[in-house]
Amino acid sequence: MTDMSSPPMSDLDFGIPPRRDRIRGREPLYLDIQDFLYDEAALLNENRLFDWLALMAPEISYFMPVRASRMRKDGSGFSREHGHFDEDYASLDLRVRKNATPSSWGEDPASRVRRYVTNVRAFTTDRDDEFYVSSDLLMARNRLSSTTIEMVTAERRDILRRNGDTFLLVARRILADQATIATMNLAVFL
Amino acid sequence: MALQEVSTLRRGGDVPRLRDGASLGELIDFDARAVSMRLLSDTEVFDIEMERLFGRAWLAIAHESEIPAIGDFVVRQMGMDTVLVVRKSADTINVMLNACTHRGMELERAEVGNAARFRCPYHGWVFDRDGAFIGAPCAKEMYGDGFDKSGWGLKQARVGSFAGMIFATWDPKAPTLADYLGDIQYYLELMFKRTISGLESVGPPQRWVIPANWKCAAEQFAGDAYHTLTLHGSMFELNARGDITARDATPITGINVSTPRGHGLLFRNLKNIGKTGRGDEDTPLEALTKVPPHGVPPERIADLSEIFDADAVRLLAESPPTVGQIFPNTAVMSTYIPSAGGGGTGPAITIRTWNPHGPGEIEVFSWTLVERSAGEDLRAHSRRTTLQSFGSSGMLEQDDAETWPSLTRVSRGLHGKQQWMRYPARSEPNKPEGWPGKGLVYAGITRDDNQWNWWTSYYQFMTNEAW
Numbered sequence: 001m002t003d004m005s006s007p008p009m010s011d012l013d014f015g016i017p018p019r020r021d022r023i024r025g026r027e028p029l030y031l032d033i034q035d036f037l038y039d040e041a042a043l044l045n046e047n048r049l050f051d052w053l054a055l056m057a058p059e060i061s062y063f064m065p066v067r068a069s070r071m072r073k074d075g076s077g078f079s080r081e082h083g084h085f086d087e088d089y090a091s092l093d094l095r096v097r098k099n100a101t102p103s104s105w106g107e108d109p110a111s112r113v114r115r116y117v118t119n120v121r122a123f124t125t126d127r128d129d130e131f132y133v134s135s136d137l138l139m140a141r142n143r144l145s146s147t148t149i150e151m152v153t154a155e156r157r158d159i160l161r162r163n164g165d166t167f168l169l170v171a172r173r174i175l176a177d178q179a180t181i182a183t184m185n186l187a188v189f190l
Numbered sequence: 191m192a193l194q195e196v197s198t199l200r201r202g203g204d205v206p207r208l209r210d211g212a213s214l215g216e217l218i219d220f221d222a223r224a225v226s227m228r229l230l231s232d233t234e235v236f237d238i239e240m241e242r243l244f245g246r247a248w249l250a251i252a253h254e255s256e257i258p259a260i261g262d263f264v265v266r267q268m269g270m271d272t273v274l275v276v277r278k279s280a281d282t283i284n285v286m287l288n289a290c291t292h293r294g295m296e297l298e299r300a301e302v303g304n305a306a307r308f309r310c311p312y313h314g315w316v317f318d319r320d321g322a323f324i325g326a327p328c329a330k331e332m333y334g335d336g337f338d339k340s341g342w343g344l345k346q347a348r349v350g351s352f353a354g355m356i357f358a359t360w361d362p363k364a365p366t367l368a369d370y371l372g373d374i375q376y377y378l379e380l381m382f383k384r385t386i387s388g389l390e391s392v393g394p395p396q397r398w399v400i401p402a403n404w405k406c407a408a409e410q411f412a413g414d415a416y417h418t419l420t421l422h423g424s425m426f427e428l429n430a431r432g433d434i435t436a437r438d439a440t441p442i443t444g445i446n447v448s449t450p451r452g453h454g455l456l457f458r459n460l461k462n463i464g465k466t467g468r469g470d471e472d473t474p475l476e477a478l479t480k481v482p483p484h485g486v487p488p489e490r491i492a493d494l495s496e497i498f499d500a501d502a503v504r505l506l507a508e509s510p511p512t513v514g515q516i517f518p519n520t521a522v523m524s525t526y527i528p529s530a531g532g533g534g535t536g537p538a539i540t541i542r543t544w545n546p547h548g549p550g551e552i553e554v555f556s557w558t559l560v561e562r563s564a565g566e567d568l569r570a571h572s573r574r575t576t577l578q579s580f581g582s583s584g585m586l587e588q589d590d591a592e593t594w595p596s597l598t599r600v601s602r603g604l605h606g607k608q609q610w611m612r613y614p615a616r617s618e619p620n621k622p623e624g625w626p627g628k629g630l631v632y633a634g635i636t637r638d639d640n641q642w643n644w645w646t647s648y649y650q651f652m653t654n655e656a657w
Contacts, residue, residue, distance in 0.1 A: 064583075065393075066393055066394055066395070066396050066397075067394075068264075068300075068301045068302045068394045069299070069300050069301045069302075070300045070301070070302055070303060071300045071303060074300070074302070074303055077301075077302065079392075079393030079394055080393065081392050081393050081573070082391075082392040082393030082394065082395075082396070082558060082573075083577060084396055084398075084577070084581070084582045084583050085577070085583050086573065086574050086577050087574075087578075088530070088531075088574075090530035090531060091529075091530035091531070091574060091578055093530070094428070094528075094530040094578065094585070095578070095583075095585060097428055098424050098425075098428055098585045101423070101424035101427040101428055102423075102424075102427060103420070103421075103422075103423030103424040103427055103589075104424045104588075104589070105421065105424075105589045105592045105593075106588030106589045106591060106592045107588070148401075179301065179397065180397040180398060180399060180553060181396075181397065181398035181399070181582055182398070182399055183398065183399075184398070184399070184400045184401060184591045184592075184595065185398070185400075185582060185583065185584075185587065185588045185591040186398075186582045186583035186588075187583070187588040187591075
C-alpha cells in the first residue's frame with residue numbers, strides 16, 4: 001500500500017529508528033498496536049500512573065520538543081534539544097512517585113483528563129519486534145471548578161516493542177501543535 | 191532613592207487614584223506590610239502597570255545565543271507589546287516595536303528567523319535591521335516625488351545585556367542596565383558568569399500560560415523561601431536525596447539579599463547542608479572542585495580565580511546565590527536540586543520571565559541555560575534536571591502553578607479583593623562579617639523582607655518615583 005502521507009520528516013524523529021513498511025489497518029498486528037494505545041490512554045485518564053509506568057521499556061526515551069512559529073522555508077520550528085519533557089525511565093519514575101506524594105498539590109485534586117487517540121498509522125522497523133507508530137492526540141484537561149477545558153494537541157511518534165501479548169513503549173516523541181502550551185503545567189503525561 | 195529610605199517609605203510621588211476613589215497608597219500598607227489582593231485582578235491597576243512599570247523598567251527578553259548570526263531575530267513581549275529583537279552585527283542588537291508604521295500590522299509573525307530587512311505583508315513597506323524605513327511599493331505613484339522617508343522608522347527600545355541575557359526598556363530616562371541592576375549585579379555574576387565561555391540557551395525558551403496575575407510569581411521569586419516547606423513538601427516526602435531534612439534543604443535557613451530597585455536573591459548556606467564531600471579545612475577552590483558551582487565542569491574551576499577575586503570565590507563556595515528576581519518580572523535560578531540522574535541531585539539553571547497577557551494570565555518564557563564548556567553528559571544532566579524541577583513540566587513549578595491562579599481567583603471576590611496579602615515576618619539587616627557584597631543582607635531565617643522590598647520598588651514605579 002502506498003503511504004499517502006507527506007514524505008517522511010525524519011528530522012522530527014529525534015533519533016528514533018526509521019519507519020519501513022506500512023502495517024495496514026486490517027492486520028491483526030495493527031489492531032494489537034491500536035489496543036495498546038487505547039489501553040495506555042485509559043491508564044493515564046484513570047490516573048493509574050504506576051500501571052502506566054509498567055508499560056515503559058527500561059531504555060524509554062520520552063521527549064516533547066519546544067517549538068516556535070517559523071516561516072515554512074525555515075522548517076518545523078521544533079528545537080532539537082530543548083524540551084517540555086526530556087525523560088528517561090528514572091525521571092518518569094521520579095515524576096510518577098512525586099505525583100503520588102501527599103503534597104502533590106498540582107495534581108491533587110487531580111485534573112480530569114480525556115485523551116483522544118486517533119489517526120493511528122503503524123510501520124515496521126529494521127527490528128522484527130519493534131514498530132514505529134504515529135498517532136494524533138487530543139488531550140482535554142479540566143481542573144477544579146473551572147469551566148475552561150485546556151487542550152493540547154500533538155502528533156506522537158512512538159517505538160513499540162513486542163512484549164508477550166502486548167508491547168512496551170521504547171520511545172515517544174510528542175510534537176505539539178502549540179508553540180505556547182495552553183495548559184498551566186504539564187503535570188500530566190501526553 | 192536608597193533601599194534603606196524606601197523601607198520606611200510612606201506616601202509620596204504621583205500616587206494613582208482609581209475610579210472608585212481608592213488610592214494606591216491605601217492598597218499597599220507600609221506600616222502593616224500588607225498588599226490589597228485587589229492589585230491581583232484590578233484592570234485599572236493593570237493598565238497603570240503597563241504604562242508606569244512595563245513601559246519603563248528594564249525587561250529581559252532574549253538570550254544572545256538565540257540569535258547568533260547577523261540578521262537573526264526573535265519576536266518577544268514587553269508588557270503587552272511584541273518587539274523584534276534583531277542582531278545587527280557581532281555586538282549590536284536592536285529591539286523595535288513589531289508594528290509597521292504604515293497601518294500597524296506585525297512585520298514578523300514568525301517568532302524566529304533571519305532577515306536582511308523586514309517587509310510588511312500588508313502593503314509591502316520595508317524596514318532595515320535598524321528599523322529605518324527604506325521603501326514601499328509604488329512609492330512615487332502613491333506618495334509623489336517629495337516623500338520623505340525619515341520619520342517613518344520603527345519605534346526603538348533601548349537595549350542592554352548582562353551575561354548574555356538581552357534586556358530592553360522603552361524609557362529614554364531610565365538609567366543604564368548596569369545602573370538599573372546596580373548592587374545585585376555582583377551576585378548575579380556568581381550565578382551566570384562563572385566561566386570564561388559562559389552560558390548558552392538550550393534552544394528557544396519553553397512557553398506556556400498560567401491563569402494568574404504576574405505579580406504572584408514575581409514577588410514569590412524575589413525571596414519566598416518559606417513556601418518551599420509546604421507547597422513543595424512533595425520533594426521532601428519523596429526524600430529524593432535521602433540525606434536531608436526539609437529544614438536543611440530549603441533556603442529558609444540561608445541568606446536573603448535585597449538591593450535597590452527591588453531586586454532580591456536567596457543564598458544557600460552550604461555549611462548547613464548534609465553531605466557535600468567537603469572538609470572543614472578545604473580552601474574555597476578545593477571545596478568548589480569537590481562540589482562545583484551549579485553546572486560548571488570541574489575542569490573549569492581554575493577559571494574562577496581569573497574571573498573573581500578571593501572574596502567572591504569564597505562566597506561562591508560557602509553561600510552561593512541560588513534563586514531570585516530581577517525587578518520586575520525576570521526570575522533567575524542556579525542551584526542544585528533533586529534529580530533523577532547524577533546520584534540524586536543535579537544543576538538547574540534557568541532564567542524566566544512572567545509576561546502578563548492581562549491581569550489574569552501569565553505567559554511564561556523559560557530559558558534553560560547550560561555552560562558552553564560542559565561536556566555532553568553534564569550538559570544533558572543540567573538540561574534534564576532543570577526541566578524536571580522547573581519549567582512547564584517541572585515537578586516544583588507544577589505546584590507553584592496551583593498557587594498563583596488560586597490567589598488570583600480569591601482576588602476577584604467582593605471580600606477576597608478586600609483581603610490583604612501579608613508580609614509581617616521582618617528582619618533587621620544583619621550582614622555577616624566579611625560578606626563581600628552590598629545590599630540589605632538578612633542572614634539566618636529568611637523572612638518576608640525581600641518580597642517587601644520588591645513591593646516597595648513596585649510602589650515606586652507605580653507612583654513614578656523610580657527615577
